[in-house]
Amino acid sequence: MHGKSAWPRIALYSVTWPVMFAYLSWKHTTKLGDKVREVSGKGKPRQVWEQWVVAFRHSISPKKYYVFELFRPERYANAGAYIARYEFKGGLHNLIESRIDQSSRRILNNKAAFFLHCEKAGVTTIPSFMLVHDDGRIERLATFEGDLPPVDIFFKPFRGRGGRGCERWLRQPDGSYADQYDTRKSPADLLAHIRAQAKIEPVIVQQALFGHSALRDLSINVLTTCRVMSVKNESGGYEVTHAVFKSSTRSDSVVDNFHKGGIVSRVDVTSGKLGPASDAGTKQPCVWFDRHPTTGAMIAGRQLPFWQETKELLCRGHAAFSDRITIGWDVAITDDGPVIVEGNVQSGCDMIQRTHDLPAGIGRLAECYAHHIQIAERQPISESWKARRARA
Template sequence: MRALNRLYRRARFFVKRVMSFDRERVLQFARQSATLSKAPLWWVVIDMAWCAVRYETTFENYSEWDFRLLRARERKTYMTDPKSFHLSRKLNDNTQRSIFDDKLRFAEHFGDELGRAWLDVSVTGVEELGEFVRRFDRIITKNPGGVGGNGIALRDTADIDDIDALRGDLLASGQTLVEEVLVQHPEMARLYPGSVNSLRVVTYLDPDDEVHVLAAVLKVGNGGVIDNFSNGGMYTMLDDGGRALHAASDEEGHPFEVHPITGVAITGYQVPLYDEVLALVDTLARRVPALPYIGWDIAITPDRPVVIEGNHNTGVFQSKPSVSGIRRGLLPRYRAAMRF
């Protein structure tokens, strides 16, 4: 019966993918895989469809983790976005998810671990906003419901001369969360100073009250003010001690042994204060036990690590085989921790 349920779920997922088929987007991923593997494009498209059913991959997953290069036994080891989504729906209490969906609620719930001042424009007046703006050289404004780095703007306060107009603009755009800009640790700034280079640490709080780190990722900006993978940034995986296992890669799969702007080596890069990062995510994971499976975005300030946000439906991060040489995914690690 379980096998039939799994087959039904995978078939249903594949039908949904076909119904929402974006031909150009799919062909973009297929061409990347075809170029990498030297396989005919038509064969790659067929293989992508097969993997969607057999391994529950999205077309993005197929390209990102070089499935065209992998053998069947290697493909079986990869966590995928659909698998992660199913786990999130199964493990995380739906009634509590707004704590993570709304950045204002998140700030209220985890305020002591944010490490930065913040303001809700929707419930404060012009005078209080003006006092907040005058405290800092720069501020960052966010849409509380934004995802993937969208709905975020960095503003120099010297350029703000009309607080009333600023408040109206923020209310109109939905960027009602105003925050102090974090100052990152000098070692993180050395890697790339144009953005706050953050970590994504995926944790699971098991029924025995043990916190497992399922994946640890270093995200790095590359020419922009945001380090998100979908906004021009890159990422690499970290070992259990916070050291970069291999080169970083961007959304197009380009490898970066060293940062193209700063020239700092990425392979082997050691994240500062990593023991404190692990202590922080352990504390955070216990704060909302009704949602045991969370991806935490962590920044490293000169004094301590702080939390940027949490993701109850966290994306999946794994080593890209063509960049790292690693041909094994993290599904066994997830299974061992979650006992499924």
């Protein structure tokens, strides 16, 4: 919703927000307040009061008060520097995007185009073999013999988010494929299954990779990834500012997302060492894992392999999308080195700010972003952006 069409909703929220806020404060404090009191010593009335303070001063919701653990004094002191999801996604991102005439946004949002673009630029990304359209038509992105590539297969909706609709099928010695429940399909049956899924939404078929052998005790059964933020700096170069490592806790999952049992750790961007892990913070506040809750493997202090190579790959990747100020990368670290899974145009900071003690509004990401915002404010809105908004 943009422009004049947004005003009715803004007017409604302006009148009703105190009631909505009171309900959300009651909901989250009832659910999480007792545990927070045990850890922080702050009773529920104090927690509610702080929620109202950060809402008035910094537009932080009751939910984010708990997600960012603002009941911790050192975090509460920096509450004004926490960046809300809407401030980045659809806010500051759009301010800068609106000044770009020929945007690479389309390529980043298109999994097939992203793979081909990275291949051309010499940037290592997850092998993508074909795009299956909703009419059953197959568009091959790479050369292989037969109906399906003779490798482990991972497929997902072309526009999918959050790991929904993903499936992994491992190739067996007899040429068939098996999923995590040991359901078996011949190549012809699996292709028919993929085409059936594509009728709902086009499907991209990729190679199923596995994480580095030194990290297998944190992955359970999935390809674990890092979410890494890179930014174009003041001199036009690129640097990595934040990173988190995602682990899985469920043997029946094929992705590492939160709603599939994932947990997230801070990554020290200089050394590549992990901090303790946590979930999204809305179910069990103040719970941090130094060891993996399923395998017992040590998380805190763990060294990620190929970390310098990972940062170098992502900076080269960012250079291939040079109009972007920031990119939120999903990157896997395998035995052969880092492999980019995808790049996100409008990446938020919630995982970063939950796991890091300093908010995203403090540090290099904020400094570089502020530099580019100042430049964007002096530039006219591009004609292509105006045309897109007119169509919307």
